[in-house]
Amino acid sequence: MANEEIARIFYEIADLLDLEGVRFKPEAYRRAARTLEQFPSEVRSLKDPSAVRALPGIGEALSSKIEEYRSTGKVLYLERLREKWPPGLLEIMRLEGVGPKTTRRFHEELAIRDLADLKAALEAGKLDHLPGFKARKVELLRQALSHRPPGGASRSGGRLPLPEAQRIADELLASFRATKAPVDRVVYAGSLRRRREDVGDLDLLATTRGDPRAVMEAFCHLPPVREVRLSGETKTTVILDGGLQVDLRVVAPExxxxxxxxxxxxxxxxxxxxxxxxxxxxxxxxxxxxxxxxxxxxxxxxxxxxxxxxxxxxxxxxxxxxxxxxxxAGRLPRVVQPGDLKGELHIHVPASFGPEDLDPWVREARDLQLRFLGFVFRPEDLSASSTRLGEIRQRLPGRKGGVRILLALETSLSTGEKGLPDDPPDLWFVRPGGARKGGTTAPGPGASGRWPDVQVHPEEGPFPPGSPKDRLALELAVGPREVYLPPGARALAEGGALFLLSARPRLPEELRRLSLVAGVGARHWVCGDQVLNAREDPVGRRPA
DNA sequence: GCCGTTTTCGGCCCGACTGTTTTCAGTCG
Incomplete structure (x- = not known):
């Protein structure tokens, strides 16, 4: 993906400029890189120079470097910087606790060019003679070198998918609250709270009227904590068993x-x-x-x-x-919130799904104050078990415990609307799977004149060009392991597209993930009134 | 290198923690 490549280039330039001791520019490059990474699907915008220039943090110089990369495949400025500094220095700079100043001293005072040189110098005791380097620092450096996984992946490598990070955070918060620590309130913050698709570390915040040291103490002794990186009066950093870093800040309630x-x-x-x-x-x-x-x-x-x-x-x-x-401008969007979601519509169940299977779903839905549940069938599953949608409709109640039961059929672009005319489902989903190359199978009205309602499973691939997106809701989902986004979600949302927000639950308790889905939708500027399952009636004809 | 309800030039967020230091530099978030 072109803009991610450019982001990497900008990060490298920033690191090299740091090494040179240049001020302010490195942050400018990093800010631009973050902008490019932010919405990686919006590659389109990079093809229009004036649109690139309008992106936050990208001005004249950086937009022309992007253009240079697009047309020549490289950036001369970076090539020149690379000639000045051995590539191994960047590896050294990524070590925990080692920054540009230290790296540069290694290079200039000890002629160190890469990690191997650094290790050798360490073994030979050369660092002991470096001013400002005493036993403790040497030891920390030794640890940093051994912390590096043999594969060479740096510590910046492992980011967790959002739903997994949320699970770990929930468990950690629960066990923290269960301690006797004198905390008033504990919450999570950071990129988890911003609902980024992936999370690099957890940030927790606690308030106390008591002794912050007691709070830190309790936190450091939580079961999953493997190592305490640093711990002061207001701030503690630990590493969990899985390797995840967690930062805790403690402040007064005011x-x-x-x-x-x-x-x-x-x-x-x-x-x-x-x-x-x-x-x-x-x-x-x-x-x-x-x-x-x-x-x-x-x-x-x-x-x-x-x-x-x-x-x-x-x-x-x-x-x-x-x-x-x-x-x-007074135009902050009223983005979707968890409470806006009135139901889940993307629940895959087998063709044998019956009334007794419904109960746990309805109980959970009632707990969450959901008004409807949509169960989804695939034509191939139905025909494999010689079941018609109409039979399922007959054996399931239309409403149970105040929760409306809806049935959806999910076809792929290649199977079209097979099975639709006889047993019209409440909702018709299409997924890109099986789309023929060449784009001749864009979704459209079937023989009955009915249009599909939702384009689902964006992870299976793009829809053919010319897809009538304006007539379809687009699925944005958070599964148990991953986030699934339609490409260019934010631009589509700002353009007024309609979305289906789904947790893709396979078990009733997974309906709770809907709050996470709402957050991801909000992150992409999806508003409550653009969400199919935020409507009282998700089946009724949409306003034109 | 970016950017502007003080600016098209002259600024650029702010603080915690650690180690090596008698007052701070480096790193990190």
């Missing part, structure tokens, strides 16, 4: 709002907020907003945004990718 904003990020969003505070003659940090000597308490996030003259910005939008501009 600072909770400011701290949650700060710790939720993103970095770029925070920088923007703090700059805004500066412009208003204030200073903002994780403890609150100050003006001169006066301190404003910030018990809630709303208070923080309010003091800056902003409406509350939902965490999913905090990327400095247009949310400030939208807020200033």
């Amino acid at each position: 600072a909770f709002g400011a701290a949650w904003v700060y710790f939720t990020g993103s970095k770029d969003h925070n920088i923007r907020l703090r700059t805004l505070a500066q412009q208003k003659g204030m200073k903002m940090n994780e403890y609150g907003l100050t003006r001169g000597e006066g301190r404003t308490d910030s018990p809630t996030e709303e208070a923080v945004y309010g003091a800056l003259g902003l409406p509350f910005i939902p965490p999913e939008l905090r990327e400095d990718q247009g949310e400030f501009e939208a807020a200033a």
Whole structure:
């Protein structure tokens, strides 16, 4: 994917500029790289130079480098930087606790060019003579070198898919709350709260009126904690058994709002907020907003945004990718929230599904205050067991325990609407699987004149060009292991597309994942009124 | 290199923790 490649190039340039000791530019390159990574599906925009120029953090120089890469496949500026610095230095710089300054000293004072050189120098005791390098630092370096997995993957490598990160966070929070630690409140923040598709580490925030050290102590002794990286009065970093890093910050309750904003990020969003505070003659940090000597308490996030003259910005939008501009213009979208979702429509069940199988689903749905459930069948499964949709319809109630029971048929583009005319389902899904190359099988109305309702399983591949997306809802799902996004989700959402938000549950308790799906939808600027399963009646004819 | 309800030039977020230091530099988020 072209923009991810360009992002990697910008990151490398940033690292090399750090090595050179250049100020400000590295952050400019990284910010641009983050922008490019943010919405990797929107490759289209890169083909239009003026659109690229309009992206946050990308100006004249960087847009022309993107153009250069597009036309020549390389960036001369990077090539020149690479000539000046041995490639192995970047590996050294990625070691835990080793930054550009230290790397450069290794290179200039000890002629170290790569990790092998560094190891040899360490063995030979050459580092012991380096000023500022005593036994402890040498030991930390030794550990950093051995922490590296043999394969060479750096610590930045392992990011967890969102649903897995959420599971780990839930368990960790539960066991933390179960301790005797004197905490008022514990929440998660960071990219998990922003509902990024993948999460690199967990960020937790706790408030206490008691001794923060006691809180840290309890946290460090939680069962899954393998190692304590650092621990101070307000901040502790640990590594869990699976290798996941977790940061805990502890603040007083009066600072909770400011701290949650700060710790939720993103970095770029925070920088923007703090700059805004500066412009208003204030200073903002994780403890609150100050003006001169006066301190404003910030018990809630709303208070923080309010003091800056902003409406509350939902965490999913905090990327400095247009949310400030939208807020200033009074056009911050009312993005979908968990409570908006009134049902789940994408539940695959076997053709033998019967009334007794329904009960646990209905119980869970009632718990979650859902109004409808949609069970999905595939024509090939039905024909394999010689079952007609009409039979299933007859043996299942149309409503149970106040929950409406809907039936959906899922065909692939190649099977078309087989099975539709006789037994019209409540909803008709199409998935791209089996789409013929050449795009002749774009979904359209079947013989009955009926159009499919939803385009599902975006992970199976793109729909042929010319797909009438405007007539179809697009599925955006969070499965047990992964997030499934239609390409260009945000652009589609801003263009007014309709979405189906699904947890793709295979067990009733997985319906709880709907709140996560809502968050991912929000992150892509999907509004409540654009969501099929946020409607009272997801079957009724859509407004034109 | 980017960017502008103080600016098209001159700024660029802010603090915690650690190790090696008598006041701070480097790294990290």
